Amino acid sequence: MLVRALFLTLVLLSCEGQNVDLLSNIVDSARHLVNDITKVPIVQQVSQVSGDLLAQTADALTTIPLAVARSLDLNDIIFPMFISDSNVVELTDQIISEFNAGLDNEDITLNITGLVTKYGYPIERHQVITKDGYILSVYRIPNNGSVVFLMHGLLGSSDDFVVAGPECGLAYLLFNEGYDVWMGNSRGNKHSRQHLDLDPSQSAFWDFSWHEIGRYDLPAMIDYVLQATRTNKLKYVGHSQGTTSFFVMASERPKYNSKISLMVALSPVAFMTHVKSPLVKLLAPGTPFVHSMMQILGVYEILPHNSASRILKRMLCGIGPVAEIICSNLIFLLIGFDFGQLNVTNLPVLYSHIPSGASAKQFAHYGQGVVSEDFRQFDYGDIKNLDLYGSNMPPSYNLENIIAPVSMFYSEADWFTDPRDVDKLYRRLGNVIDLYKVPYDHFSHLDFIIAKDFKTLIYSRLRKLLKHF
Ligand SMILES: *[C@@H]1O[C@H](CO)[C@@H](O)[C@H](O)[C@H]1NC(C)=O
Ligand SMILES: *[C@@H]1O[C@H](CO)[C@@H](O)[C@H](O)[C@H]1NC(C)=O
Numbered sequence: 001m002l003v004r005a006l007f008l009t010l011v012l013l014s015c016e017g018q019n020v021d022l023l024s025n026i027v028d029s030a031r032h033l034v035n036d037i038t039k040v041p042i043v044q045q046v047s048q049v050s051g052d053l054l055a056q057t058a059d060a061l062t063t064i065p066l067a068v069a070r071s072l073d074l075n076d077i078i079f080p081m082f083i084s085d086s087n088v089v090e091l092t093d094q095i096i097s098e099f100n101a102g103l104d105n106e107d108i109t110l111n112i113t114g115l116v117t118k119y120g121y122p123i124e125r126h127q128v129i130t131k132d133g134y135i136l137s138v139y140r141i142p143n144n145g146s147v148v149f150l151m152h153g154l155l156g157s158s159d160d161f162v163v164a165g166p167e168c169g170l171a172y173l174l175f176n177e178g179y180d181v182w183m184g185n186s187r188g189n190k191h192s193r194q195h196l197d198l199d200p201s202q203s204a205f206w207d208f209s210w211h212e213i214g215r216y217d218l219p220a221m222i223d224y225v226l227q228a229t230r231t232n233k234l235k236y237v238g239h240s241q242g243t244t245s246f247f248v249m250a251s252e253r254p255k256y257n258s259k260i261s262l263m264v265a266l267s268p269v270a271f272m273t274h275v276k277s278p279l280v281k282l283l284a285p286g287t288p289f290v291h292s293m294m295q296i297l298g299v300y301e302i303l304p305h306n307s308a309s310r311i312l313k314r315m316l317c318g319i320g321p322v323a324e325i326i327c328s329n330l331i332f333l334l335i336g337f338d339f340g341q342l343n344v345t346n347l348p349v350l351y352s353h354i355p356s357g358a359s360a361k362q363f364a365h366y367g368q369g370v371v372s373e374d375f376r377q378f379d380y381g382d383i384k385n386l387d388l389y390g391s392n393m394p395p396s397y398n399l400e401n402i403i404a405p406v407s408m409f410y411s412e413a414d415w416f417t418d419p420r421d422v423d424k425l426y427r428r429l430g431n432v433i434d435l436y437k438v439p440y441d442h443f444s445h446l447d448f449i450i451a452k453d454f455k456t457l458i459y460s461r462l463r464k465l466l467k468h469f
């Protein structure tokens with residue numbers, strides 16, 4: 001328990017210089033949380049916030065500390081390395097000074113076009129309209145080699161593949177080898193917030209999970225890219241949800257398998273049984289967390305406001321300088337991190353580009369997978385399921401339909417993708433041509449795109465695979 005609690009208390013230790021009990025800290029945070037929630041703009045906007053509604057909200061929220069504590073009381077979470085009782089202060093100082101050194105980096109203010117141009121690469125922006133009316137932006141770093149299509153993860157965007165900078169950003173490395181690099185953006189993220197008829201202020205706009213991303217967004221973008229480049233196959237590299245949505249597409253719309261010469265899954269996410277992320281566990285049905293909060297408050301887009309992130313941060317990290325730095329970004333709270341591979345100087349740039357938006361339903365759908373231990377369509381409850389699927393239970397994805405060659409990269413410490421779940425997926429797919437466990441135990445979910453040693457730990461193998469297919 002000590003080790004597990006250390007991450008959370010580290011920030012307090014380093015700031016106040018006194019040992020603060022984990023639970024009392026969390027309970028305290030919850031009290032602040034209830035105070036803060038009333039100040040969240042979204043709550044204020046809901047016209048009929050009555051005393052009752054607020055009381056319900058407070059109720060839902062006070063159950064958080066227990067759920068957090070329970071989630072954390074797991075033996076299999078690997079916490080960030082380099083943290084021990086003896087080096088806390090030293091590490092804190094180092095993180096703070098590295099972070100401060102990066103604060104006046106011009107890249108913080110540049111969008112993807114500005115960034116890529118600054119480093120001397122060409123970039124194009126394309127727009128693709130899905131069958132159900134979403135207008136998606138696709139970015140391209142054009143070259144004359146074969147096409148590689150990159151698809152980001154949950155709360156990510158095309159920016160994920162360039163934020164690490166020209167030294168280790170995947171898009172740059174691929175371009176340097178001659179590949180024609182295309183980067184997708186799923187509906188709802190910051191580059192794809194337009195629709196023919198709907199507006200992001202309407203809840204109907206947010207009525208999608210990664211099922212729709214796989215069913216509509218990926219096919220539309222892939223068809224567009226193949227047509228624009230006059231080829232009939234491309235190489236697909238997905239990270240996290242970029243793999244989930246691929247598996248949805250390849251099983252639900254099997255004719256797309258023939259358009260893929262190789263699918264590279266960086267941290268593949270399909271089965272969620274052993275997920276370690278406390279936040280994802282909290283979202284699992286049966287735990288009265290964000291899902292009910294979202295229903296009560298009518299929040300459909302997840303964490304669009306800084307205030308919401310602030311609340312989560314306080315809940316999971318407490319206060320203090322390191323919390324300010326690491327935990328101020330939702331992405332680390334959600335999927336964990338690893339100091340060993342983190343370029344702290346580059347964090348300000350990372351923070352200005354990640355997270356991008358997502359729908360609450362994407363989270364809920366993942367949460368359902370934790371409980372069902374299955375990879376299947378969204379569960380709407382018996383009545384709507386029957387109506388929609390013709391059965392009480394949502395249908396499982398037909399993984400046997402996936403016949404495009406797949407290569408999978410995974411790691412031991414990943415909070416989202418547990419090796420046991422990867423193994424289960426591997427056994428279900430008949431076409432895995434490479435299964436690679438990153439030879440670095442603390443490699444985190446985000447390290448698959450931003451690790452300092454990306455070139456040696458990921459790219460050297462990825463490169464060989466791409467050459468081969
Ligand atoms: C990116 O930034 C540039 C320069 O500030 C601006 O002209 C451009 O419109 C931006 N692109 C998008 C898609 O917002
Ligand atoms: C691609 O372009 C580079 C120069 O930009 C050239 O050296 C190379 O031969 C071209 N390759 C192909 C396959 O056309």
Ligand SMILES: *[C@@H]1O[C@H](CO)[C@@H](O)[C@H](O)[C@H]1NC(C)=O
Nearest residue numbers: 102165167168343345346452
């Ligand atoms: C770390 O980030 C800084 C600032 O963005 C950058 O100059 C440096 O090259 C990065 N280091 C690596 C190994 O990418």
